[in-house]
Amino acid sequence: MQKKITLIIICILLLPLIANAGESAAENTTYSLEQCISIALEKHQSLRASAGAIKANESKVGQAKANYYPQLNLSTSYDRIGPYAPAGTTPDSYDKYSAGINLGMTLFDFGKTATQVEIQSLSVNASRADYDNVRDQIVLNVKNAYYNLLQTQRNLIVAVDTMQQFQQHLDQANAFFHIGTKPKFDVTKAEVDFGNARLNVLKAENAVRSAMITLKDVMGIPENADFAIVDNLGFEKSDLQLNDVLNTAYSNRPDLRSIIAKREATEKSIDLAQKGYYPTLSGSAGYGYSGTDFPLDNGWNAGATLNFPLFSGLSTKYQVDEARANLEILKANEHAVRQTIILDVKQAYLNVQDAAQQISMAEMTVLQAKENYDLAAGRYRAGVGSPIEVADATITLNNARANLNTSLYNYKMAQAALEKSIGAKP
Secondary structure, three states: OHHHHHHHHHHHHHHHHHHOHHHHHHHOOEEOHHHHHHHHHHHOHHHHHHHHHHHHHHHHHHHHHHHHOOEEEEEEEEEEEOOOOOOOOOOOOEEEEEEEEEEEEEEEOOOHHHHHHHHHHHHHHHHHHHHHHHHHHHHHHHHHHHHHHHHHHHHHHHHHHHHHHHHHHHHHHHHHHHOOOOOHHHHHHHHHHHHHHHHHHHHHHHHHHHHHHHHHHHOOOOOOOOOEEOOOOOOOOOOOOHHHHHHHHHHHOHHHHHHHHHHHHHHHHHHHHHHHHOOEEEEEEEEEEEEOOOOOEEEEEEEEEEEOOOOOOOHHHHHHHHHHHHHHHHHHHHHHHHHHHHHHHHHHHHHHHHHHHHHHHHHHHHHHHHHHHHHHHHHHHOOOOOHHHHHHHHHHHHHHHHHHHHHHHHHHHHHHHHHHHOOOOO
């Protein structure tokens, strides 16, 4: 019977390998958490989209700087002109040709160009912070999926151990029944418990497969073969202090950095709108050819233009009003983000402390449940215990082990949430 137990366990553990025998080379690959995060940051499409937003805003900076430089244009034209002719005369049509090169440049615009460059540069800073925010969320998702897979793998081990324990109990019940010291009820009860344990093993296997699918999806490699991961679900107590993590969050949180950059850009946009009241001084020069027949006559021109806006239908005033209203919105949003940071950090910090305490209690519960199981199993082997007592002790022990796995997972996720809440990099 012991050989039967071993064979069942080996089949269960080898089932994923048998199902994917054609991809054995990929399955032998083992990834750590850091490697999974690195793959996700390389493959995830949302991060690529955020990188594209950065490049687009950097291009806008170049567009704004273009006003610092002269604009050079080459033009040429041809016209067929037919003059008005009085009645009884023949119209005299003629050709006109022209070609020229023109140079124009803004000489002074009261800082409009400089302000536009500053606004676009701040927009780049905001998009970079948004990129970091997307990156942090991807990292958190990978950690969640990674630790969840570890939890389901450990729960599978617990389920297999439970099945083995019930198999041993079934063997004992059969032996006692055959020598007449235990009734048939003990055998039937053990068979039911063993059947339920096998069902739980199947459920645990499915949970592992589902967790692997989720991990590959958040890594951006959903079509890749399954792989092994390093088990780092151990417990290392955090010694971070609340004031320290709050100060770190104010410095590092990408959503706060993004809203600050947007608020500063809006402040600059008020200055830019107000500069609409000021004149613009520009210079121009040109050289060209024109005439009705070849060779064409040549000539040049040079000059300066001062453009002073006297009245623009109050559009400048409304642009200033709009910029000020947008600034008030962003100030309110910045305040809301700061409040959210305080809430996120404090909740995450308390969750870490609570999860650490739960691990200590769960470890103690496992020890107590193991002692209770040993007593119940010993009593049954001695012929004085009941099958119900053994079944209850077995279920209690393995529920305690599963609860410990859950506590370890909760602690790791609480740590990951705290790291994201303060903007810490992996």
